[in-house]
Amino acid sequence: MSDIIEFKTDTIGDNVKRVMLPFGGFYQSHYDTVINGQLSDMMEDGMSFGEVQEMAQGIDYTTHYQGVAEGYAAYLTIKFESLYGCEVNFTQTQVHPMTPQNTGDQISSAVDVTQLPTLNFLQDLLAKDVIDFKQSLKQVATDTLTSCSGFHSSWDANIERLFDKPYEQWEGVYIECLLTAMVNAIHIDDMGGAADEFWQHNINDFEYMGFMDHGYIEGFLFVDNLYAPNHC
Numbered sequence: 001m002s003d004i005i006e007f008k009t010d011t012i013g014d015n016v017k018r019v020m021l022p023f024g025g026f027y028q029s030h031y032d033t034v035i036n037g038q039l040s041d042m043m044e045d046g047m048s049f050g051e052v053q054e055m056a057q058g059i060d061y062t063t064h065y066q067g068v069a070e071g072y073a074a075y076l077t078i079k080f081e082s083l084y085g086c087e088v089n090f091t092q093t094q095v096h097p098m099t100p101q102n103t104g105d106q107i108s109s110a111v112d113v114t115q116l117p118t119l120n121f122l123q124d125l126l127a128k129d130v131i132d133f134k135q136s137l138k139q140v141a142t143d144t145l146t147s148c149s150g151f152h153s154s155w156d157a158n159i160e161r162l163f164d165k166p167y168e169q170w171e172g173v174y175i176e177c178l179l180t181a182m183v184n185a186i187h188i189d190d191m192g193g194a195a196d197e198f199w200q201h202n203i204n205d206f207e208y209m210g211f212m213d214h215g216y217i218e219g220f221l222f223v224d225n226l227y228a229p230n231h232c
Contacts, residue, residue: 005092005110007172016112017172021090022180022203023072025105026065030208031221035059038223055223065095067220069107075211076179079186084125088115113167113175122182130189134163137181140199144177 011017026032043052073090080088090109097105117125122133141159155173162170167178180203187206188195195202215221 007108011172012169015114015168016110017175018092018108018110019172019176019179020096020106020108021073021076022176022183022206023069023107024204024207026068026095027105030212031065031068034212034221035223042223059223062095065105066093068215069093069095071215071218071220072107072207072211073109075214076183078214079210080182083186083189084117084122084182086115086117088112111175111179113170116167116175116178116182119163122185126185126189130193131185133181133185134160136184136199137177140181140184141174141177143200144180145173 005016005018007018008014039052039056042055043049070093073093076090077088080086088111090111092110094108095105096108119134119137126133138160142157145155145157145159155171159174159177162174167175170178180199183206184199184202187202187210190206190210196205212221
């Protein structure tokens with residue numbers, strides 16, 4: 001895919017849509033805690049305060065956040081294939097920093113919605129041992145789209161009206177709800193049904209437990225890989 005996929009106000013009929021991923025953000029997050037903890041460990045291991053301070057000041061956070069974002073998108077692909085048996089490629093991943101208009105930093109990707117499993121497949125796969133997927137999706141949409149102060153508060157929260165339509169006929173915001181419900185189901189399955197009853201908590205745990213463990217294994221959460229001495 002060579003063309004850059006941008007956000008649009010009307011995505012009806014588009015196979016490939018840019019959507020926000022279910023991700024908690026970087027500001028005051030576990031990612032900062034991880035970096036600070038590693039810097040403290042370096043001092044305990046004998047590195048001088050000055051050396052640690054120089055390393056801290058040289059961390060290229062822009063590159064770091066982009067690397068985490070791309071790692072998260074790749075992790076979603078792995079987890080979707082593991083549970084749902086489909087290869088969903090999240091491409092052109094971007095970090096959207098916090099601004100006065102945007103109260104939380106987020107990440108987005110372009111996704112070909114024809115790669116996503118159908119609602120009936122998800123319902124049949126998950127209903128017996130994991131979750132009533134359609135009911136969960138309706139709850140995600142209700143909670144996400146009816147907030148008085150929410151960015152998407154003008155959208156109709158009745159996502160059930162789309163259940164008989166192909167994903168190409170869904171606006172991007174509803175695909176975001178679908179992806180969130182799919183991640184919620186993955187975490188419930190990973191926990192053997194012992195996950196939290198609130199989907200918001202499960203999304204956070206999916207990120208901070210599963211994904212961050214993955215990040216350590218892949219190496220993109222280590223301070224040594226973030227340090228850029230000439231960064232200013």
